[in-house]
Amino acid sequence: MIVVAGEALIDLVPQEASPRPPRGGATGSPAGAGLAPLAPRLGGGPYNTAVALGRLGTPTAFCSRISSDAFGEALLAGLRTAGVDVSYVQRGAEPTTLAVASIGADGSAGYSFYVEGTADRLFSAPERLPEGTRAVSFGTCSLVLEPGASAYEALLRDAAAAGVCTVLDPNIRAGLIPDADAYRARFKSWLPSVTLLKVSEEDARWLGGTPEEWLASGPAAVVVTRGGEGLSVVTRACGEVGVPGVPVDVVDTIGAGDTVNAALLHGLAARDALSADAVAGLAAEEWRSVLGFAARAAAVTCSRAGAEPPYATEVDT
Template sequence: MIIVGGEALVDLVPTVAGDGSAALRPALGGGPFNAAIAMARLGADTGFLSRISTDGFGNSLAARLRDEGVDLDLVQRGDELTTLAVTDTSDPGAVRYGFYVNGTADRLVADPGPLPDDVRAVVLGTLSMVLEPGASVYDAVLARESAAGRVTVVDPNIRAAVIDDPAAYRARFVERLAHTTIVKASIDDIAWLADVAEESTLDDVLPVVRSWIEAGAEAVVVTLGADGIAAVTSSGVVRSPGVKAEVVDTIGAGDTVLGALLARLHLEHELTVGGVRAMSSDAWADVLGFAVRAAAVTVSRPGADPPRITDL
């Protein structure tokens, strides 16, 4: 099983009502929530670790996960409100978010203790690695499960609006690398974490990525938008080009990449630390190509709607 830890929230997406007036349409989401659904839809045995509200939105989030076949044994429930994200889709290629997070349920997650024996990998990221006290809980999970020999994956998925102290967060991210097998990050994530120019290329950020590998990560998977994906390891760089798609919006595209990456590793390769370390260029090309195809389906649909295996 793959355990995905982090927030499940509600996106409020701008839309036009039947009378032509502006409205906000609620859509279930959150990076970890979307990634868990992508993994489950692509055939991976997936569980979710979080605290989900017992309000109406929270009940809908839990029901969606259950309906998608995601195991909820590690989900905690509480009467705190659900996190809300107001989505700005004015630029379909660069969706922006504003967050309402004070006292919400997901940031109050409790440490579940050592994970079950059948867990092969733990995936963490997005707001859950920023907002306290939950961020410290997930850090404890990351360190403990890494020490237990499990594959650990971190997707920083930077949301700068909720990071009050960028320098402290950047330092904390580097500390996490000692406990991380795979980092999945966009070019924009890497540029923000390295505090360099936003308009960067893969070549621009390669020295930063390689420093992350020296700090402990076995691989860094870099999403390049329409240009595809790259995997950087101590052995070199493997790239998979993008797949042409008519872009409706990019909501959930990176989460789909993460879900597809882990599902493919789990089902077709060896999802162990040693297995990731020993992956050949051909193996990485297979995994990246699968993730690119999955993301192309997601961006062709409105909202975070990752593909099922039959769609690919």
């Protein structure tokens, strides 16, 4: 069992705008002209990771706090459809967090968040993890927004202390971080409790460190994603091992990094490598296989709108 801990939210994704003619022959732009309609999509970095793992066929549980509103019900239904265990999901009457996406010409996504008073901020750490938990994955907004951030941090440290494999994808959303220096210091304090660290190139620049520096602080491996250029891993045994990206017509990149998280966990689980020693000892060819699978999975996600990670058969073919 792999547990994914973190937020579930609704992405509001722009659709192609339909021009509206002026009313009654009036000149000027009517209200709303030029604004693309927004379509709600199930999302949140950890949520997408859990769904992707479920679709790949890995036994997965989601550990979070989800609203009892209509969006929350839809989020739960999405997890169940993907085969994810939701028995560790807490519920709350507060509204669901919203993330308004903006899509660049290259398909890259930026976000504005509406997080005040939302349900997932009030997460409390469970007394114990599900029986048979082999790894726990953390990341994104859930490690920023208090009071839930401290609860997720405690869960990270407790899981590591119990010998459970831990995966961290900080997935930086700078607009949510009020004190960048304080967050960078907090990030460094997590590293001794992290088995596998995964960052994007953009994350690495914002955090101001290198894979080698982070590796020296505790993780057994550091994976860096570079968009269409591919991804690489740095370990003490192998040095740097990389694979190229998979060419694809990009619709948007929403959920691509989360799909990489899931594919890495899926690949490591298939090799019985969900421990610090096993991750550190994986051979270069095995890493190329795991990274290649992750690159193919992310390419499928980029080929369709919103966070729609692939099923295993889509990646294998």
